[in-house]
Amino acid sequence: MSKSIIVLGAGMVGVCTALHLQRLGYTVCLVDRREPGRETSYGNAGLIQREAVEPYPFPREFGKILRVALRRGFDIRYHWAALPTLMPRLAGYWSASAPARYRDIVPPYARLILHAIDEHRVLMEAADCLALARPGGYRAIFSRADSFALATARAERLERDWGVHSAVESAADLRRAQPMLAADAVGAVHWQDPWSVVDPGALVTAYATLFVRQGGEVRQGDAQSLRGEGAGWAVETVDGVLTAQQAVLALGPWADGMLRRLGYRLPLFVKRGYHRHYVCARPPSVPLQDADRGFMMSPMRAGLRVATGAEFASLGARATPLQMTRAESAARRWLDLGEAVEPEPWLGARPCTADMLPLIGPAPRHPGLWFNFGHGHQGFTLGPISGRLLAEMLDGASPVVDPAPYAPSRYA
Template identity: 50%
Template sequence: MPHSAIVLGAGMVGVSVALHLRRRGYEVALVDRNGPGEGASFGNGGLIQREAVYPHPFPRAMAELRRIAGNHAIDVSYHPLALPGFASPLLRYWWHSEPRRYLQAVTAYAKLIVTCVDEHEALARGTEAEALLRPIGWMRLFSDPRLLEAALAQAEIARRDYGVNYQALDAKGLAEAEPSLLVSRTGAIHWTDPLSVSDPHALTVAYAKLFTTEGGRLLRGDALTLARAGSGWRVQTDSGPVEAAEVVVALGAHSALLTRRFGYAPPVFGKRGYHMHYGLRGNAVLHRPVLDTESGFLLAPMRAGIRLTTGAEFARLDSPATPVQLERAEPVARKLLPLGDRVEGTPWMGVRPCTPDMLPIIGPLPGQAGAWCAFGHAHQGLTLGPTTGRLLGEMMTGTKPFTDPAPYRAERFA
């Protein structure tokens, strides 16, 4: 079993970890109860967000809190009966969002984000995945001049401190860039560094194909069967039990369900999200993803059509889908862009794994030799999968990590 690992979870993070370990000489079994990329990696805005050096803080303005509390917004929704279960992590989230503590989180978060485009391109180069990565960035639209001015000031700080690139557009420039928009906006910020993924699921599958082509094993199995096997680990799969010297937990929002069995209960909480694809009427086009600040949703051109994504829904992991945000967003989106019919009959739903301090958990599982964590990436699992794979691969093989992994250590929640 030396230099062998089981990676639990075949989303973008788990696939990337498995591929990096395989390339470092490990015998690797990647185990999931579903196919690669069928969880949270399947549904998102499809952006490799090089500009996202500032994680999402908890709102602190009373007006914003009152708006969210009304539970009628497009960008945030909640199940009232689920709120008691979110009280502790959300209170800690609010605490970590205090301006000074938030800046500490930004410093650590940005060290991962700044690598994301390079790490994706390193995996995709010369493969079928390369065609899925479009260097077109995305736009944030503004109708309020004051909000645009404030956002441009923040963008300039991001450029100065973290090398983020952008272009400011006035109303005329925006109309020329996206001529099919049905409304006029004051202006926009075009983030030019991010990659737009035409099919996020296909990208995860492409990386998984690289993994198996290079000798890795992709298996169906139940992560909750994980158990000690001597000094190593064993998990049950459809092909029988698999053993390895080490194990990596990359189960996204469900990771804590497993780690609790081994004495580690981090305050990971889930934000549910939905998407739906639409056609476009007539000769309308959408050249790049656009997020309308006033409306609070993203529209992104994908292989399957124009993807309308929602914000965050707070609900129990096992509760039925309630795509009310999508129902609220669709009529507004039709006023923004000439959307045609829905492509699917049922909206997609997934869960983003979040932590109170807005940083992922990457590193050894406390108190369990040979066990590692790779989860808690919130909205940026697609963005940070390859970066996480590299960092954990370096840690597991004793190579000097490209950045100090201390801010992401699991022990901070022990």
């Protein structure tokens, strides 16, 4: 088997995949149209979510579905024009979220999440960038007693079932811990295991710098130009045609376009999200989630990042930042945000699968081609562990977790 590999996509998943292949002795070239960490991996809430052992299911409560359908909330929105294409895939998402199926999806999802902090720590130490990360978790704050009660019960269940550590805080506890809050909450759940990152894009860049320092190569190129060539693969870059015997697609939300060119029709879709930074004079000590409204407030180098929930839309559709406007208004109830840093909100897309599990493994009909995408909300969290798993599978080594649930062949 040749030791030369092209990894297409320089987000968190692609960079970590390149690093792990490199550690196994492969000659790896990382290809992207932009510098590492400038797309989806840049725009998240900056959390390594060790507590997120359960993926986000499609809502099944009638009241929430009605609110989404009428576009009255701002945690979930959709574009009318995207619905004809999205509906078959969302139907699959709805089906996978049924209680019986969802129970079977959670364990393999959780097995990846449980490795997240340890795998990130290894790479951070090697890249000398531990200073970018802050242990201490984040707080989900609640305005409604009913949702706080449900969250309290869930926190107890996740600690019992998966060893997730949390502390349930009363309104008084929260006020003592976060005295800068301008409004009162009924309580909070302090998820204690996650780490937060003060500059998500910089973390990906640090990992990519480590990859280059260890002999890896990064080239600017068009991943969509990938083609079979002889017994291997070729892609166009600004430095000419690059060839290798094997290739890995780690293209995140752009994977579907490439897959369709190769003849695959997988139930993939994107959830878009917005963020904006604010000059907050008294930011919280840890990130805060307004759990009832579905947005995050994360202190970062660039300011306090307010990050929205999910927008169902086509990948290249125009920006409609109503969620951002509403999240900003709600965030100002909690904190003295100050002025916005950027003139316009950032917009990015999350790569999702109908069954909420990523696709990690060999392409069903193309020898030498491998998939590593579809991580939904958790690509930033799962990049190191899914990169390790893919590298071990490709090398024939004993995998860190059972790879069967993530096999692309489940949709073939």
